[in-house]
Amino acid sequence: MIALLTGTGLLYLWDLGSSGWANSFYAAAVQAGANDWTAFFFGSLDPQNSITVDKPPASLWPMALAARIVGFNSWSLLVPQALMGIAAVGLLYAAVRRVSGHGAGLLAGTLLALTPVAALMFRFDNPDALLTLLLVAAAYLLVRGLEDGRTRWIAAVGLVLGFAFLTKSLQAFLVLPGLALAWLWAAPGRPWRRVWQLLVGGAGIVVGAGWWLLAVALWPVDARPYIGGSGDNTPLGLAFGYNGLGRIVGGEGGGPGGGGRPGAAFGGGMPDAAGLPGG
Structure with missing residues (x-):
């Protein structure tokens, strides 16, 4: 493994x-979060907190913290992403090893590490690096839970998936049917107990994502940035619109530079954050 x-x-x-x-x-957005805590919390595109990026902010937090510690540069921006890739490979190895042995774990980890899209993704600052790490972590926790059937494991799966929602909205839930069916089919204990445990896992999802959603809902609208990509200035509008059904059925805009973009709230254009275009 080393x-x-x-x-x-x-x-x-x-x-x-x-x-x-x-x-x-x-x-x-990372630069803004490294200089202002409100921008950090919301994932603002600019330190004046005019508008957020088109995703929830969790993927920005590790990079912004690194920039606060060592300064904002290419390495502080991208090293956290690479470390997430290393962690994802290690967790995948650990999950597969528990089921199929050391050799299979090494093969699985190697395949993930060498997959071209993964090698690119973990060297870039898009949200997908943290999303992938969290989904692999959820799978690892599920494997642990299938071994002894303890409720704490499925609760932890829910918490991790909830935090993954704060990374890339509904795309974090694409694995939910598979994980739920695996638990119902293979977890120790009676069927009714497995169903009850899945409900606990669902509560974990609500907690893992809900604390931030609640904070945004309670925050005075005029004291926070506009939720970029949404049509109604809410995270759920972003999650179920541009970052949810909009990606499946091709609904109208909301993304940076797209039709119906959130910049319309500022006169039709994205704020000029750091001199960057919206796209």
């Missing part, structure tokens, strides 16, 4: 600075 993680680290960290600011749209 060789696997070392090799993954070399793959993801080598010449990482060559990517520059990677996705400059999210880089601007």
Whole structure:
């Protein structure tokens, strides 16, 4: 396993600075969050807190914290992403090893590390790095729960998926049917107990995501940024619209530079954060 993680680290960290600011749209939000705590909490695109990015803010938090500690630069922006990739490979190895042994775990971890889209994703500042890490973590926790049937494991799965919702909205829930069916089919205990435990897991999702959603709902609207990508200035409007059904059925805009974009609230254009275009 040490060789696997070392090799993954070399793959993801080598010449990482060559990517520059990677996705400059999210880089601007990281810079804003590194200079202002309100911008950090909401994922604002600019330190004046005019508007947020088109995703919930969780994926920005590790990068913004790194920028606060060591300064805002390409490495503080991208090293957290690479470390998430290393962690995801390690968790996948651990999950598969518990079921199928050391060799299968090494194979699974190696395949993830060498998948081209993963190698790109974990060297970039899009939300997908944290989303993937959290979904792999949820799968690992589920495997642990299938071994002894303790409710705490499925509750932890729910908490992790709730936090994943704060990373990329409804896309975090694409794994829910598979995880739920696996628990119903394979968890120890009577069927009624498995159903009750799934309800506990659902409560974990509500807690994992709901604390931030509640904070936004209670925050005075005139004292926070506009929720970018939404049509109604709410995180749920963003989640079920542009970041939810809009991606499935091709609904009208909400994203940066798209039709019906949130910048319409500011006269039809995105705020000029760090001199960047909205797209």
